[in-house]
Amino acid sequence: RDDRSKDRDRDRDRDRVRDRDRDSKATSAPLISSVPGVGMLPLKQTAMQQQINPFTNLPHTPRFYEILKKRLQLPVWEYKERFNDILHRHQSFVLVGETGSGKTTQIPQWCVDMVRALPGPKRGVACTQPRRVAAMSVAQRVADEMDIMLGQEVGYSIRFEDCSSAKTILKYMTDGMLLREAMNDPLLERYGVIILDEAHERTLATDILMGVLKEVVRQRSDLKVIVMSATLDAGKFQVYFDSCPLLTIPGRTHPVEIFYTPEPERDYLEAAIRTVIQIHMCEEDEGDVLLFLTGQEEIDEVVVSTNIAETSLTIDGVVFVIDPGFAKQKVYNPRIRVESLLVTAISKASAQQRAGRAGRTRPGKCFRLYTEKAYKTEMQDNTYPEILRSNLGSVVLQLKKLGIDDLVHFDFMDPPAPETLMRALELLNYLAALNDDGDLTELGSMMAEFPLDPQLAKMVIASCDFNCSNEILSITAMLSVPQCFVRPTEAKKAADESKMRFAHIDGDHLTLLNVYHAFKQNHESVQWCYDNFVNYRSLMSADNVRQQLSRIMDRFNLPRRSTEFTSRDYYINIRRALVTGFFMQVLSSTQRLKS
Numbered sequence: 001r002d003d004r005s006k007d008r009d010r011d012r013d014r015d016r017v018r019d020r021d022r023d024s025k026a027t028s029a030p031l032i033s034s035v036p037g038v039g040m041l042p043l044k045q046t047a048m049q050q051q052i053n054p055f056t057n058l059p060h061t062p063r064f065y066e067i068l069k070k071r072l073q074l075p076v077w078e079y080k081e082r083f084n085d086i087l088h089r090h091q092s093f094v095l096v097g098e099t100g101s102g103k104t105t106q107i108p109q110w111c112v113d114m115v116r117a118l119p120g121p122k123r124g125v126a127c128t129q130p131r132r133v134a135a136m137s138v139a140q141r142v143a144d145e146m147d148i149m150l151g152q153e154v155g156y157s158i159r160f161e162d163c164s165s166a167k168t169i170l171k172y173m174t175d176g177m178l179l180r181e182a183m184n185d186p187l188l189e190r191y192g193v194i195i196l197d198e199a200h201e202r203t204l205a206t207d208i209l210m211g212v213l214k215e216v217v218r219q220r221s222d223l224k225v226i227v228m229s230a231t232l233d234a235g236k237f238q239v240y241f242d243s244c245p246l247l248t249i250p251g252r253t254h255p256v257e258i259f260y261t262p263e264p265e266r267d268y269l270e271a272a273i274r275t276v277i278q279i280h281m282c283e284e285d286e287g288d289v290l291l292f293l294t295g296q297e298e299i300d301e302v303v304v305s306t307n308i309a310e311t312s313l314t315i316d317g318v319v320f321v322i323d324p325g326f327a328k329q330k331v332y333n334p335r336i337r338v339e340s341l342l343v344t345a346i347s348k349a350s351a352q353q354r355a356g357r358a359g360r361t362r363p364g365k366c367f368r369l370y371t372e373k374a375y376k377t378e379m380q381d382n383t384y385p386e387i388l389r390s391n392l393g394s395v396v397l398q399l400k401k402l403g404i405d406d407l408v409h410f411d412f413m414d415p416p417a418p419e420t421l422m423r424a425l426e427l428l429n430y431l432a433a434l435n436d437d438g439d440l441t442e443l444g445s446m447m448a449e450f451p452l453d454p455q456l457a458k459m460v461i462a463s464c465d466f467n468c469s470n471e472i473l474s475i476t477a478m479l480s481v482p483q484c485f486v487r488p489t490e491a492k493k494a495a496d497e498s499k500m501r502f503a504h505i506d507g508d509h510l511t512l513l514n515v516y517h518a519f520k521q522n523h524e525s526v527q528w529c530y531d532n533f534v535n536y537r538s539l540m541s542a543d544n545v546r547q548q549l550s551r552i553m554d555r556f557n558l559p560r561r562s563t564e565f566t567s568r569d570y571y572i573n574i575r576r577a578l579v580t581g582f583f584m585q586v587l588s589s590t591q592r593l594k595s
Contacts, residue, residue, distance in 0.1 A: 054116075055146065055153045064147040071145060074102030079249050080110065086245055087114060087193075091217055092225040093244045094237045098251030099230050099353070100360050104129075104197055105142050107228065112170050115192040123192030124168065128175040130203045132158040139163070139172040159451050160480070160545045175205035176451075179212070183401045183448060187216055193224040199237060200229040200349070202385035202414075208395055211411045212402065214241065231349050233382065240413050254359040256321075260372040268324040269293070271369045275322050279367075287319025287364070290357055294328045294343050321358040323351060325370040329383075332391045334423040337584065339391050347383045351375065385414045392416060392424040393454045397433060400440040401448035430584065431458045446556055450549065452476065459581030460549065461558065466573040469553070470562045471513055475574075477546035478512040484538040495533040506571060509578055516542060 053060050071077070076097060086093050087110075097103035104127070111125045129135040139156035146154060155164030157173040164171050175196070182188055194213060199206055213225050227237045238246055265271040272291055279289055327346050332339045346354075351368065358364025368375065387395075396407065404410055407421055428434040431454055433444030440448075447457035456476050463472035478484065487495040502518065504510035519539045522528040529536040553560060563570045579586070 053147050055148050060147050063144075067145050071102070071106065074106060075100075075252055076102040076106045076249050079247065083107070083110060083247060084114070086247055087111070087224060087226075090245055091221070091223070092227070092241045093247060094227045094229065094234045094241070095247045095249065096229050096231070096234045097249040098253065099356065100253075101249045101251040103228055103249060104134075104138055105145065107226065108170055108172075108193075108195055109142065109146065111193040111195065111224070111226075116169070118192065122169070124190055125170045125193045125195070126178055126188075126191045127170070127172050127195040127197055128178050128206065128209065129172060130175060130198050130201045130206065132174055134198075135172045135174055136163075142170065142172070160541070160548050175203055175209055179205050179209055179398055180451065182209075182212055183398065186402060187220055188213075188223070189220075192222065193226065195226045195228060197228045198230065199227045200231040200233070202383070202387070204386040204390050204395060207385055207387045207413055208399070210240065210413055212404075214411055230353065233349065236413070251356075252360060253356060254361070254363045256355050256359040256363070257365045258355060259365065259367045260375070261369055262371070264371060264374070265324075265369050268326060268369050272322050272324050275367050275369065279320050279322075283320065283365075285319060287362075288317040289320045289322065290318045291322040292324065292327075292354055294326050316361065318357055318360065319362065319364045321354055321364065321366040323354045323366060323368045325351065325368065325374075325379075329389065330386065331389050332420070334391075334417070334420045337391070337423065337427070345379060347380045348375065349382045351379065387412065387416050388414055392420055393427050396421070396424040397428055397440075397444065397448050397454055400428075400434065401445060405438070427584070428454060431455065431581070433458070449556075450552055452480070452549075455581035455584075456480075457581075459577055460553070462580040463577040464558050464561065466577045467561045467563045468570075468573040468577050469558065469560045471574050472577050473546050473549055473553075473560070474516045474542075475509050475513050475578075476549060477542040478516055479509075480545050481538045481541040482535070484512070484515055484534050484542070486533045486535050488533075491533070498533045501532075506575065510571065510574065513574070515539070519543075 051059060053064075076083075083095075095103060095107065097107075108125050108127045115123055115125060127138075129138065135156045135158055139154055140150050143150040143152075143154040148154060150156075151163045151165055152167050154170045155162075155168040155172075157164055157171055157177045159174065159176065178188075178194070181190075188194065196206055196209060196213075199210075210227070217223055217225055225241070227234075227241065229237065234246060238244055261271070272293070276289055276291060323346075325346055326343050327350065328341050329344045330339060331342050331344075355366040355368075358366050399407060399410065407425075408418075425434065425438060428444065429436065429438075431444075431447075432441060433447050433454060435441055443458075443461065446461060447454055450457040450460060452460070456479065460469070460472055460476055463469040485495070485499050502511050502514045504514055515534060516539070518532075519529070519534070520543075524540070524543070526536050529539065550560065563573050
């Protein structure tokens with residue numbers, strides 16, 4: 001973790017020591033008794049018994065009781081006994097909890113209580129999230145609720161960042177990271193409970209995980225699987241997991257008044273801005289405004305959000321929601337092997353999620369920048385699962401690594417098109433990750449260990465043969481983080497001129513290498529980044545990614561080498577390594593190009 005995280009942890013430790021010195025005899029009874037609508041006596045008794053933190057063996061801090069007071073008011077607490085009953089009697093079940101019900105933070109903690117009480121070897125609890133930011137922020141919140149340090153008993157794991165330890169019993173992680181853990185631990189023996197949160201988003205990794213876990217549950221009678229969704233359309237999950245039970249937990253919602261535009265808007269961005277101004281000038285009710293846009297390039301000055309705010313994050317104080325009806329979605333064309341991020345219309349389910357954001361604290365209003373007719377007749381009921389619109393190269397490689405060879409009969413909830421699967425198998429065969437019989441090769445097994453697209457993994461491994469693995473590591477790391485170049489509106493010309501100073505005649509890959517080398521030569525200076533219009537956080541992330549990829553190379557005894565910079569082969573070798581991974585993206589001219 002970076003220095004800021006360490007400073008934050010150090011400050012938190014100091015505050016806890018000060019709180020304990022000041023009030024080591026703090027009890028919970030006065031705080032618990034003030035919570036309305038909850039059975040007071042059992043909670044008082046439980047809180048009195050837990051004056052000592054079972055994880056640290058130290059007295060709980062006063063802040064723990066302040067947070068506990070708020071936790072007990074979450075809607076999910078009314079269902080704790082029912083949840084525990086279902087958890088003990090069934091191996092898998094579906095839980096539908098509206099956004100704001102408290103399911104993401106409370107359910108995993110109850111599962112921790114259960115696994116700690118069981119006899120035999122102690123196992124952990126895994127809770128998957130579709131987004132990195134949700135995994136990190138929720139883990140921090142739960143660590144605060146449990147009165148412990150993040151990274152100890154509670155941690156998180158995302159691609160290229162692991163904030164956990166041998167003591168971690170509750171781990172929040174992206175769904176892709178749990179899939180990676182399954183490669184080395186096919187039965188996921190380290191976990192007693194696995195929770196798939198936000199399953200309604202149907203990400204690629206979540207769909208694969210459901211198929212894997214369905215088989216693991218058959219082989220491990222001691223494993224519990226909970227599928228959590230924020231939408232009421234959970235019947236499909238129940239059927240998939242052999243008609244398992246369903247527990248529904250309502251959120252704290254108030255009425256939301258829906259407004260549609262009478263005519264379709266020609267420019268939804270302009271209409272959205274106009275609506276924000278109208279709310280600010282004309283609405284009598286006070287409250288924050290949440291505006292959904294498709295991406296960063298549409299966001300300027302006003303605090304707005306992508307579709308992450310539909311379910312992954314709860315935003316307090318929002319009374320007005322503006323929904324233009326669009327989001328960016330990944331779309332894959334298997335015939336030309338191109339994956340694109342396109343602005344597309346959202347589904348009815350997403351529209352309902354967005355509207356629900358306005359009614360968390362009091363009655364709200366949702367302004368939909370599309371007609372009621374479009375909502376009823378043109379929008380799909382649900383978003384197409386990601387597995388039906390993605391390149392499956394990485395997925396097929398992971399499944400092969402998991403020992404799943406019969407992909408045609410793998411229990412997908414929504415089977416992908418045969419052509420998409422065939423293209424993925426074809427790609428992996430061309431990369432020598434699979435042999436002609438479709439079996440995983442030694443190279444393919446090694447490629448699967450890298451958290452990269454197959455082409456990048458092949459490129460990294462092959463770079464050793466061309467004496468340029470150090471440079472390819474840097475290029476791969478730069479390709480794995482957000483765009484490093486910054487182009488402010490007020491300084492576009494200066495930013496473009498700065499970018500040209502890094503440009504290499506042989507393409508973007510070598511341009512990125514120049515940026516990384518310059519960053520390191522200038523001692524990772526924040527001021528240097530500012531002066532040269534490059535993003536400091538992206539470059540630091542790239543440095544972190546590079547270190548992790550280096551450790552994977554070391555594990556396989558892959559040498560890290562460089563060709564002498566003065567050699568005429570320096571750039572030639574780098575380009576050779578690039579082509580080993582991306583030869584299918586080569587353009588060949590059929591006629592002589594004009595100068």
